[in-house]
Amino acid sequence: MKEVNSRTKILYRIKENKPNDKTNIDLGQFFIDDNENSVINFCENLVDNDGDYLILDRADNLQEVLLKEINGRSFADLTGNIVDHQSWSFNGLISPKKWSDIKVSIINGIIGVAENGAVWLDDDSMQNIRTLPFIVDHTIFILNVKQIVPTMHHAYEALGKIKTGFGAFIAGPSKTGDIEQNLIIGAHGPMSHLVIIVGSSDSQ
């Protein structure tokens, strides 16, 4: 039982060697509310991270907007906004190896973070298809204006005790600077990243 031994040894050594600090950690000072500018900040910071945004007053014409964005490519809509066209179906046995055929994904965001343009997704909004937003060429996220919070601190406060099995902040497309720091979009997955913000008029 080498494993048990190593565990015990490591924990014992730490116990012997650790410092004794009792500083109180207070994150209160970071909750600076800047709600008025949250939507503008979100959009600006998203663009800084090579993402894009669309602001819609109402959700009425969402389907139309989405279809225009999809532009005839194969898509998986997890939001139920597209009713007139056939979305990719994950029912039945489709090998993940075929998923490279899906070009566009449409997923509901849960929280948007103004300071960096990131959108939080979890197993529910991804309907447990964790691969989806990472494997398609184009991601579209739908966010209500009320879901945008100022900073990461607010985001974790809103998330509380996270219950999901997997969740991610996604702030832009897949990118790399590994070749002489040339910024290249589409390193492995999405080559474009769009957030559609709905309901701006009722909040302002």
Next chain:
Amino acid sequence: MLTHSQAAKEFNKDESRVDWHDKAIWHLRQNRDLGVNKIPNWQQLRETASEIKLNVLSHLDTYLEEFEKMALSNGVHVHWALDGDEHNKIVKDILEKHSVQKLVKSKSMLTEECNLNPYLEKYSIEIVDTDLGERIIQLAKEKPSHITAPAIHKKKEEIDQLFQKMLGTPPSNGDAQFLVNAARTDLRKKFLNADAAITGVNFAIAESGGFVVCTNEGNADLGVHLAPVHIACMGIEKIIPKLEHLGVFLRLLARSANGQSITSYSSHFFKPRKGQEMHIVIVDNGRSKQLASEDFRNSLKCIRCGACMNTCPIYRRSGGHSYGSTIPGPIGSILSPNIDLKKYSSLPFASTLCGSCTDVCPVKIDIHSQLYKWRQIIMKEHPNRVKQMAMKTNQKVFEHPRLYNIVGIVMRRAIKLLPKSILYNKLNIWGKQRDLPNAPKKSFKEWYNERS
């Protein structure tokens, strides 16, 4: 082993390359400043991050136990490894159990530290590094020269040639877009056919048993979500107490690395997906020993952002490989002597002690004073090594802390004013025949915030 200055001399043979490298790295530092200056309470954020990490070190055993308990209840397998060998064996056993032949791995300095790749190759397991920079150096059979930009020492024309040879691409004159597309096509196949995925861990959360992996490429996620087995490897120091503390660290990490407000992907893993198996390997490998030392334990706060190397005039002009350690630059120079004092005895001398590393470090590690403390230890324990480094003339300075403090201040404030003879003595082999690179200045804002 070559001393740092000998290796740096090698690197310095090609003057234009040194300038190119210097500029490339300095670019990261400049972007970092732009990103940092957008945050009004940056200094408080650093201070808080440093306090959280001190709290972590003070409760590391109980946090690890809590983390393990929660991870187990989430259906995750947890393993403990005293050293790199045990880590490698644990990984191999998991892979063998699942008859894994093809493995994809996203960036992890820990597996690099444990030499996992050569070990697994002995067992005929195909291991593919999927971070583009790591893939490039894997194909070139080299080691990373930087912790966030592993292939930063390579020019695009060299990558072009490498891809022609290894991937059969047509010549592209070093067209970065073309080269990335070629790697993308090749790696997509690897992702789809992998039997298992290995990732590193940026932060592990004690209260939830979950962990966070940050990438810009999305390569960690693509590997993990497609493969039936996920193995995450972490050093014991990656623990943070609570989810809310991620707010602090995710704000600091990417901004410190290259000025981005956050990486494209910050993925939080709590439970395996249906039908998947998830393992966490917790590795000590000398860290608990480092914890015992009051002088050096702060180095365990490191979140591997790379800011200290980007700002270091010596790193920029000597290249990551000249350090000969897994982690190069200022942080590598204080971590490596703990692993092998004799082998890495020249690293703490690879510094002007200008203190710029300490100024940019997001968790406020006192890097340059630790460099100085290592020097004192090495002077005592390996005096011959030091002589070999031709340090004699400066010995007095290093032996007397008081004197050092004065010199330290002078270096920091007035590096540009010092006569060349002082900067370019035998100690500064990298300063030979050229001006010392731009002395890293704190931005006005940083300086202003710090003093208030």
